[in-house]
Structure formats: structure tokens, C-alpha cells
Amino acid sequence: MRNSTELFNHYKSLVDKGLLDPEIMPTGAEIEEQFGVSRGQATHARTMLLKSGLAKPQIVHGQPLGPISDMVMAFDFLPNVMPRNENGCLLWDAGTHGDGYGRFKLNGRDVQAHQVAYEYRHGPVPEGLELDHVFARGCRSQLCVNHEHLEPVTRSENVRRGHAAKRYMAGIVVSTELDAD
Numbered sequence: 001m002r003n004s005t006e007l008f009n010h011y012k013s014l015v016d017k018g019l020l021d022p023e024i025m026p027t028g029a030e031i032e033e034q035f036g037v038s039r040g041q042a043t044h045a046r047t048m049l050l051k052s053g054l055a056k057p058q059i060v061h062g063q064p065l066g067p068i069s070d071m072v073m074a075f076d077f078l079p080n081v082m083p084r085n086e087n088g089c090l091l092w093d094a095g096t097h098g099d100g101y102g103r104f105k106l107n108g109r110d111v112q113a114h115q116v117a118y119e120y121r122h123g124p125v126p127e128g129l130e131l132d133h134v135f136a137r138g139c140r141s142q143l144c145v146n147h148e149h150l151e152p153v154t155r156s157e158n159v160r161r162g163h164a165a166k167r168y169m170a171g172i173v174v175s176t177e178l179d180a181d
């Protein structure tokens with residue numbers, strides 16, 4: 001099992017035989033680990049599966065997660081959360097997605113851990129918005145799952161805040177005028 005075409009064919013045969021649920025397709029990291037291939041090859045194999053329509057994208061972005069039970073939070077979610085740190089962040093201490101966000105398996109789907117934390121307290125993220133880890137509230141990590149550090153914002157606002165936070169961290173003083181959109 002070496003190249004991405006072989007990996008693709010392997011997973012396709014598992015799905016065809018009914019041995020693998022297309023909605024629970026392994027992540028790039030899991031393929032990498034299982035077959036000892038490079039992350040690039042694993043990701044490529046996964047992309048082929050998604051493009052072929054064989055696998056469904058499992059990372060849920062911008063879609064409500066559905067009901068999240070108290071039991072799931074208490075027994076499955078919270079054991080992966082570190083104690084509050086000096087910034088007030090509650091850092092995720094388990095698997096992550098390729099984009100660096102915490103990963104949690106909710107009802108068989110791979111979802112973002114911080115979205116679970118937010119939706120458990122506040123309900124679905126409004127359509128078209130995404131969750132910002134709010135720098136102004138002290139949040140300093142995308143692994144943070146403190147719902148008080150999360151706010152649904154537009155994509156452009158999220159990007160703008162990200163740039164502003166980077167400038168702040170770089171110690172660059174930007175005048176209010178220059179900072180205005």
C-alpha cells in the first residue's frame with residue numbers, strides 16, 4: 001500500500017463491500033498513521049475519495065451539529081479539556097484537524113471541538129457565520145473550547161480580527177485611522 005491511487009482503491013473496495021461507512025471516512029492523519037504513508041499522500045488519497053463522491057466530507061463547517069446531550073459532554077467531551085489556563089482558555093487535549101482545530105467525534109461525524117462547545121451552550125452557529133476565537137476576550141489558541149471565548153462572526157470579520165491580532169502580537173502600533181475598514 002504505497003501511493004494515493006492504491007490507497008483510494010483500498011478505501012473504495014471497503015466502501016463497496018459495506019465495510020466502511022462513507023460518512024466516517026478516516027482523516028488524512030489516520031490514513032497516514034494506518035499505512036505509514038506521507039501526510040501528502042494520505043491527504044491526496046482522501047481528496048480523491050471526496051472528489052469521486054465516494055466519501056462525504058466529514059468535517060462539518062457552518063452546519064448546525066444537531067442535539068448534543070449532557071451525557072456526551074460529560075463523558076466524552078470534557079475529559080479531553082485541560083484546566084483553565086492563565087488566559088482563561090480551556091484547551092483541547094485530544095486529536096486535531098489538519099487545520100489545527102480540536103477534533104471531536106459527534107454522532108459518528110468528525111466535527112470541530114470548539115463548535116461543539118459553543119453549540120452545546122448557545123445553539124447553532126447562525127447560518128453564514130463562523131466562530132472566532134476572540135482575541136479581545138483573551139483567547140490565544142484555536143484549540144480553546146471555552147464557549148465564552150467564541151463568537152459567531154462573518155468570514156471577513158474573522159479574517160480582519162486575525163490580522164489585527166497578528167499586528168498586536170507583533171507590537172506594531174496601527175493608528176485607528178489606518179485600521180478602519
Ligand SMILES: [Zn+2]
Pocket residue numbers: 088089090133138139140141144145146149
Ligand atoms: Zn480561549
